[in-house]
Amino acid sequence: MKVSELAKRGGVTAETVRHYTREGLLSPRRHPDNGYQLFSSTDLERLHFIQRARKLGFSVAEIHDILLHADQGDSPCPLVRDLLATRLPQIRARIAELEALAQRMEQALESWQHMPDGTPDGHSLCRLIESFPDESSPQEAL
Amino acid sequence: MKVSELAKRGGVTAETVRHYTREGLLSPRRHPDNGYQLFSSTDLERLHFIQRARKLGFSVAEIHDILLHADQGDSPCPLVRDLLATRLPQIRARIAELEALAQRMEQALESWQHMPDGTPDGHSLCRLIESFPDESSPQEAL
DNA sequence: CTTGACCTGTGTGTAACCCACAGGTTTTAC
DNA sequence: GTAAAACCTGTGGGTTACACACAGGTCAAG
Numbered sequence: 001m002k003v004s005e006l007a008k009r010g011g012v013t014a015e016t017v018r019h020y021t022r023e024g025l026l027s028p029r030r031h032p033d034n035g036y037q038l039f040s041s042t043d044l045e046r047l048h049f050i051q052r053a054r055k056l057g058f059s060v061a062e063i064h065d066i067l068l069h070a071d072q073g074d075s076p077c078p079l080v081r082d083l084l085a086t087r088l089p090q091i092r093a094r095i096a097e098l099e100a101l102a103q104r105m106e107q108a109l110e111s112w113q114h115m116p117d118g119t120p121d122g123h124s125l126c127r128l129i130e131s132f133p134d135e136s137s138p139q140e141a142l
Numbered sequence: 143m144k145v146s147e148l149a150k151r152g153g154v155t156a157e158t159v160r161h162y163t164r165e166g167l168l169s170p171r172r173h174p175d176n177g178y179q180l181f182s183s184t185d186l187e188r189l190h191f192i193q194r195a196r197k198l199g200f201s202v203a204e205i206h207d208i209l210l211h212a213d214q215g216d217s218p219c220p221l222v223r224d225l226l227a228t229r230l231p232q233i234r235a236r237i238a239e240l241e242a243l244a245q246r247m248e249q250a251l252e253s254w255q256h257m258p259d260g261t262p263d264g265h266s267l268c269r270l271i272e273s274f275p276d277e278s279s280p281q282e283a284l
Numbered sequence: 285c286t287t288g289a290c291c292t293g294t295g296t297g298t299a300a301c302c303c304a305c306a307g308g309t310t311t312t313a314c
Numbered sequence: 315g316t317a318a319a320a321c322c323t324g325t326g327g328g329t330t331a332c333a334c335a336c337a338g339g340t341c342a343a344g
Binding site: 004018034037 | 320321322323
Binding site: 046049052053055056057066067069070071073074075076077078080081084085087088091092094095098099101102104105106108109112117118119120125126127128129130132 | 188191194195197198199208209211212213215216217218219220222223226227229230233234236237240241243244246247248250251254259260261262267268269270271272274
């Protein structure tokens with residue numbers, strides 16, 4: 001099957017299929033006359049595998065590694081365990097960051113309810129933002 | 143003051159100062175002889191403002207808009223309220239996504255404790271990943 | 285004077301896709 | 315058979331907030 005059919009049957013976009021192919025996760029044959037990528041049912045199974053791994057939080061590069069191991073007959077399971085155990089605390093940390101951000105935002109919206117909007121003058125750009133307590137803890141990107 | 147001094151006094155990297163300057167958040171004068179960027183104490187105050195806004199979750203582009211409003215004498219406060227009120231539910235949604243992902247990862251690690259690693263065969267790449275329940279809900283990127 | 289620090293403009297990288305474009309091929313409808 | 319729409323390819327740019335690299339110029343300290 002061609003790109004769109006695999007995408008449709010796998011429940012992803014054709015762009016995603018092409019992306020996974022470029023990243024080496026999928027390896028289609030080529031039609032000899034027009035160069036179109038031809039995927040087999042095995043590729044569909046592999047796409048399902050990729051999706052499972054994505055849902056578990058594995059990155060595309062990590063899935064590529066896992067598939068390399070498997071294709072070489074080596075067990076990727078120790079790698080899989082290690083990657084996930086390493087990634088989980090990172091996800092937890094990210095959740096904590098976002099939770100702290102959400103609370104800051106909620107506090108700001110709460111206190112801003114009773115504040116006038118004001119107009120910029122020589123000393124102030126926006127009193128709302130300037131009224132927010134400036135703690136010296138580093139702020140993380142979203 | 144030059145880039146490094148502003149960065150030091152603002153508690154950020156020189157790279158960050160240069161980035162904010164390129165994005166239009168800071169507008170230094172130029173030394174007439176060597177073209178070096180010269181920042182004033184007003185720029186330092188503006189950097190503090192930017193940091194406050196970043197901590198509240200505003201993006202660099204949004205802060206740019208806010209500063210534009212203020213510099214034109216318009217009150218950016220309605221914009222600020224709107225942006226934050228719009229962004230907060232997005233942050234909450236993101237937290238929920240990551241929480242769901244963390245739980246999936248924890249479940250997987252838990253169930254994998256009692257599973258052997260196995261070796262790839264013709265039908266299986268990695269039994270750990272393949273054993274994970276495949277629900278049809280869409281998975282979001284990290 | 286020399287060396288190290290700093291400055292500039294410019295370009296690349298990060299992650300996982302998404303979109304656009306030019307040009308070629310296939311499919312569909314008439 | 316023809317025309318239009320759909321699809322395919324390779325290639326390049328975009329998204330976010332920085333961080334880093336490089337070549338070349340300038341400044342500060344010894």
